Amino acid sequence: MIIQTKYFGKQEIKEDDVLSFANGIPGFANDKRFIIQPFGEAFSVLQSIDDADVAFIITSPFLYFDHFSVDLPDHLVQRLEIQSQKDVAVWVIVSVRNPFSESTVNLKAPIIINVRNKTGKQYIPEQSDYSLRTPLTAPLTEKRV
Amino acid sequence: MLILTRKLGESIRIGDDIEVKIVGISGDQIKLGITAPREVDVNRGEIYEAIRKENSRAMSGELPADLLNAMKSMKKNDQ
Numbered sequence: 429m430i431i432q433t434k435y436f437g438k439q440e441i442k443e444d445d446v447l448s449f450a451n452g453i454p455g456f457a458n459d460k461r462f463i464i465q466p467f468g469e470a471f472s473v474l475q476s477i478d479d480a481d482v483a484f485i486i487t488s489p490f491l492y493f494d495h496f497s498v499d500l501p502d503h504l505v506q507r508l509e510i511q512s513q514k515d516v517a518v519w520v521i522v523s524v525r526n527p528f529s530e531s532t533v534n535l536k537a538p539i540i541i542n543v544r545n546k547t548g549k550q551y552i553p554e555q556s557d558y559s560l561r562t563p564l565t566a567p568l569t570e571k572r573v
Numbered sequence: 574m575l576i577l578t579r580k581l582g583e584s585i586r587i588g589d590d591i592e593v594k595i596v597g598i599s600g601d602q603i604k605l606g607i608t609a610p611r612e613v614d615v616n617r618g619e620i621y622e623a624i625r626k627e628n629s630r631a632m633s634g635e636l637p638a639d640l641l642n643a644m645k646s647m648k649k650n651d652q
Binding site for chain 2: 435450451453455456467468469470483484491506507521522524534536537552554
């Protein structure tokens with residue numbers, strides 16, 4: 429199928445790559461089908477199939493934050509029909525700012541994908557030590573020291 | 574908005590399969606017990622709202638082409 433995307437214009441995508449978000453994501457309840465497209469090496473785009481303008485820059489939290497961990501509650505595991513750790517991909521939404529050094533990531537509410545059955549959900553934890561606006565550059569600077 | 578008065582131990586039902594029960598009252602705090610199907614998300618209002626706002630913020634604004642190009646060229650081992 430051919431879809432309109434925010435960052436790559438018209439794109440041909442495979443039905444098999446479509447991810448189903450049964451409830452959309454908070455603020456975008458009508459967008460229930462997404463696709464993840466690479467955006468260079470360090471980032472990807474979570475693009476809505478239903479609305480070209482709805483596209484989030486995402487990244488792997490493990491790429492930037494060594495100690496990041498997320499504990500998925502049973503209800504989420506059941507909802508996404510996760511059978512093993514291999515099923516799970518974790519992404520976080522990047523709020524890109526200009527200049528880039530002011531960009532933040534939402535470590536508090538990661539996007540959880542079951543790559544086996546192609547379902548996804550933004551996980552809203554009851555409790556979290558992580559911030560909605562974690563600076564993307566802070567850990568990078570620390571590492572260089 | 575529908576407003577109902579309930580006492581401790583009483584509940585309300587929303588549709589066929591959602592029940593919200595008053596399980597405790599202490600000062601200005603009310604403890605609710607919520608029974609809902611798995612596919613219904615139950616979140617504290619302020620937490621949901623903060624995440625909704627952050628999602629919108631992450632999407633807002635047109636990013637300049639040079640910034641996007643710079644991001645595309647960032648490598649994993651740049652960190």
